[in-house]
Amino acid sequence: MACGFGACFGCVVPLAGGGYARTCVDGPVMDAAALAEVPA
């Protein structure tokens, strides 16, 4: 993670519906169903 406040877009995870969410400001806790893949 570079900036930590939503500016650099470095920490994204893919969303099930396409596009990406930023872990730092849209997470770090997210609805698993919204993610394209859930890390083991």
Next chain:
Amino acid sequence: MSGADLAVDLCGIELAHPVLNGSGTFDAIAARRVFGDALLDDFPFSAFVSKTITLQPRDGNPPPRLYETPAGMINSIGLPNKGVHGYLEHDLPELARLPVALITNIMGSSAQELGELAAICDGRGEIAALELNVSCPNVKTGLDIGADPRELEAVVSHVRPRTTKPLIVKLTPNTADVPACAAAAEAGGADAVSLINTLRAMAWTDTTPARPWLGARTGGLSGPAVRAVAIAQVAAVAARVSVPVVGMGGIQSGRHARQFLDAGATAVAVGTETFRDPAAGARIAAELGSIAANSGLFAR
């Protein structure tokens, strides 16, 4: 800031001090959400350079997008943005409230795309200048538009008559002869050049089988690791062209900024350091003020 007058003129834009942000490394809207209106009272940069804006919206590259290196980082963010119409409708009203001039960075995969972007932005008074990102592969040749002096001159010549705003060409360092590209940009009608963009870089995982660490395979190296390369390129370009040069690459302090100014830059930009310290721009400008007060720098 300490006593010395650090004001500079960058192709007609009056800057209170010579420290800008590097495109894509500072999101003024996200920063305002986090730091509040204090950001407006003491904005860290003397002008704000937007992220790269393209004609169509982009999601950006698949993750992972970042890799840490000794004294630097590799990024392959992939220029996510809302597209120029989304930018003008949603972001520009917020960016216009910043207390500094706005420079909008645009990128296209052809002269036509860049010309169209420049024309679309031309009518918007909130935008003080355009910075052309020419580190985009030509769809036909696969080579970066900005890597070949003849193609770069043709692209800048095409964009030039489509806007009345100052044009700053952000040069790519990933080419054999950067000063020749700077001269080509100047011949095409650039009002200034900025450099360096990131150096093309790659990292591999330690897994078996190994794979490229970054989702997009390659990315761009930035941070203190590139500073000495950047200063050499800035010095070579400043010696070659008569338009102002915006120097950047690994600047972390006023002392570093001064090295770029002494190498011939009119202004400097700070990027990777703002990830470590979001207020770095203001700190570096203040440090530059102290240096200027005790040296001939900025003596008029």
